[in-house]
Each structure stands twice: as structure tokens, then as C-alpha cells.
Amino acid sequence: MKKELNWAVLGCGVIANEMAQALEHMGKHLYAVGNRTHEKAVTFAEKYGVQKVYDDFQEMFHDPDVDVIYITTPHNTHIEFAREALAGGKHVLCEKSVMLNSRELAEAIALAEEHHVVFAEAMTIWHMPLYKKLWQIVETGDGEIPALGKVQFIQLNFGSYKEYNMKNRFFNMNLAGGALLDIGVYALSIARSFMSSQPDQVLSQVKYAPTGADEQEGILLMNPDGQMAALSLSLHSKQPKRAVISCEKGYIEIMEYPRADRAIVVEAETGKVHEITAGATADALLYEMTDMEDAILNGNTGVMRLKDTRDVMELMTGLRKEWNMKYPGEEW
Known part of the structure; x- marks a missing residue:
């Protein structure tokens, strides 16, 4: 088992910046970044000394040097990216809301189990x-x-x-x-x-x-x-x-x-x-990522509280079904 994990981030927004700063506080550097707009990824990489920027960010999912991916894109894209990352054998920390609905979450959990990797929601609570x-x-x-x-x-x-x-x-x-x-x-x-x-x-x-x-x-x-x-x-x-x-x-x-x-x-x-x-409020991402590393390196997956994530998603899915509020292209 590796003692040091290579983190990659998908997206270059506010959370990605906080994540890169949290890694610096942990004495590390972000290994890789991917973004739909390549130029933004390059600028982000220069800011934080990121080693790798992908011409096609899909390459991240199959890079053997990437251990764990933090998905920070809008939540309607989460299942698409998590599906590929988990199938590629990557551990995945996914920004809230972790998925759109319980069906998507069940698929992600099943993929993580199949490929023997950790999947969790970046829920600061x-x-x-x-x-x-x-x-x-x-x-x-x-x-x-x-x-x-x-x-x-x-x-x-x-x-x-x-x-x-x-x-x-x-x-x-x-x-x-x-x-x-x-x-x-x-x-x-x-x-x-x-x-x-x-x-x-x-x-x-x-x-x-x-x-x-x-x-x-x-x-x-x-x-x-x-x-x-x-x-x-x-x-x-x-x-x-x-x-x-x-x-x-x-x-x-x-x-x-x-x-x-x-x-x-x-x-x-x-x-x-x-x-x-x-x-400390400012260290919210640091706590999330420290617990994620504990789950991956030490098998302490309970700290990620995936069952609670699943329960919350079940409540939100049930509420939206009751409201008949379905997102375009969404499958329940």
C-alpha cells in the first residue's frame, strides 16, 4: 500500500482552489488537474505547481499515477465522471450533492465495491x-x-x-x-x-x-x-x-x-x-481530505459516513418525487 497518495482534481472552481490549498497545508502538492476549458486548467496548474494537466481531462481516469480524484464539477455531472473514475480504479471524493438521486448513488457505490476503491461524499458535516x-x-x-x-x-x-x-x-x-x-x-x-x-x-x-x-x-x-x-x-x-x-x-x-x-x-x-x-472553518477541506486518506490508506472507511450520505440522498430523492421535480434527462 502506498504511503503517499497522488490527488487529482476535476474542475477549477472555488472548491478546487480550496482543495489545492488544503494539500499544501498537508505538506503536499496537487498532482493533476482536468477541466473542460484547457486554458483554465493550465492557469490553475501554474498557480499551485500542479505537475500534470491533461489535454483531454478524460485521461485522468486512466492515468496510473493518479490515486484519488476529487470531483468538484456541478452535481448533475457527478455520475458521468464518477462512473469513469471508479471503473478506472480510482478512489473518488465527490463534492456535494454527491449525486442527483438514489439510483445514481447506488450505481456509484456498486462500482466502488466492484473495483475495490473508496467512494465518498465531500460533506463537511x-x-x-x-x-x-x-x-x-x-x-x-x-x-x-x-x-x-x-x-x-x-x-x-x-x-x-x-x-x-x-x-x-x-x-x-x-x-x-x-x-x-x-x-x-x-x-x-x-x-x-x-x-x-x-x-x-x-x-x-x-x-x-x-x-x-x-x-x-x-x-x-x-x-x-x-x-x-x-x-x-x-x-x-x-x-x-x-x-x-x-x-x-x-x-x-x-x-x-x-x-x-x-x-x-x-x-x-x-x-x-x-x-x-x-x-477551524478555514480548514474544512483539510479535514475532509485527511479523513479520505485515512479511509484509503488505513481502511477506516467509517469516517466517510457513506451510510448517512445514502440516507440523506434517499430523503432528497423522495422529496423531489413527491414534488414531481425531475431534472432534464434524469432517471429515477
Whole structure:
């Protein structure tokens, strides 16, 4: 087994830049880059000292020197690229939303198993140190903070104001736009991570943008253990990125998720407030990639929480089926 992995990135956008910087913080350099526009890939490579730029980025999938590929392109392209990368024997870290629907995700997981490689979603919720610490506090407590007991109710808000430009990725159906796959995936991931089992009761209301993409929605969830969650999502009205996890013996409040590094815990009986800090917002990609390397090199695949990714995708697919909101060319 190799001790050092060669990373390649597909795409040259914001996430790709953060990924290259994270590798530098890990004492490494990005090995290769591919992009639909070759000139952008060359400029990106010069900026970060990337060794290899492909004339045809499809060559990345078959380059024997590439170990793991980070797919950062729009999520409606993920299955196309993941299919080729996994079949080429590459480990794949795929930006959220990992796929369009559960059928695509099942195909990617099956391909990864067939070719004995790791496939995972680059979902920052799974990897930020703060969430790992909070999950522990709920279960067992931490120092002077007692265990909070069973999670009862979760409230999640996520809203941003996007101008009504129907050609951009937020509202464009051809680019799989909409609030659910863009920001709802974060809220659902937090909810799932604090719930003991997958929600099996789902209610929702949705408001559509003129393109037919979901602009705003309210979602209620409940699982067989009686745990509930309420989500408020919008792409055209600003809301705080706020999560409140209410437990039997206290509550947790997280501000500015998903890349949160601070939360408060309030004990129910005494009202005592504890400030919890862990990790750093700026290092979000570093945590994702460190866990991915752990999964590949040490077989610690549980840190990638693929089951939770699958559960969240199942919820999103079910919601869009209920809304009859299907992307062009999509197969359920």
C-alpha cells in the first residue's frame, strides 16, 4: 500500500482552489488537474505547481499515477465522471450533492465495491471536528458537560438571498439547481447525524422558482424512535445558518453551519452555558481530505459516513418525487 497518495482534481472552481490549498497545508502538492476549458486548467496548474494537466481531462481516469480524484464539477455531472473514475480504479471524493438521486448513488457505490476503491461524499458535516465533539457530548458528555440524553427535536434554518438570474446554477434546471440539493443537503446531513435512525415520515411544502427549481421549502421529519426535525430552506431570502439540537437534558446551538467551529451547550436543569470550540472553518477541506486518506490508506472507511450520505440522498430523492421535480434527462 502506498504511503503517499497522488490527488487529482476535476474542475477549477472555488472548491478546487480550496482543495489545492488544503494539500499544501498537508505538506503536499496537487498532482493533476482536468477541466473542460484547457486554458483554465493550465492557469490553475501554474498557480499551485500542479505537475500534470491533461489535454483531454478524460485521461485522468486512466492515468496510473493518479490515486484519488476529487470531483468538484456541478452535481448533475457527478455520475458521468464518477462512473469513469471508479471503473478506472480510482478512489473518488465527490463534492456535494454527491449525486442527483438514489439510483445514481447506488450505481456509484456498486462500482466502488466492484473495483475495490473508496467512494465518498465531500460533506463537511461528516469531517469538521466540532460535529465529532458534539456527537460525543450527546452520547457520553465531555468533562464538566454531562451527557445530554436522547435527541428529541432538531431545528435547522438555511437561507441565502440569490438574485433572480434564471441562468445561474442556483435556479437553472439544466444545472440541477434548487435549494434542496444546494443547501438542503447540509441541513439534512446535520439532522441525520444527530438522529439515531433514518426518518420514515416526511412532510413538506415547496415554492418553485420560475424555472421550476425549488426556491424555498419547509420539511418535517420523524423517525421510528420519535425524533423529529424541522427544516426551513430558501435561496431567495436570507436566514441564519442555525441549528438547534434539543435533547432530554439540554440543547446545542450551532451558528454558521456547515463549516462551524463554535457551538454552545445549555444544560436544561441548571441553565449553565458551555461554549464549545473545535477545529477551524478555514480548514474544512483539510479535514475532509485527511479523513479520505485515512479511509484509503488505513481502511477506516467509517469516517466517510457513506451510510448517512445514502440516507440523506434517499430523503432528497423522495422529496423531489413527491414534488414531481425531475431534472432534464434524469432517471429515477
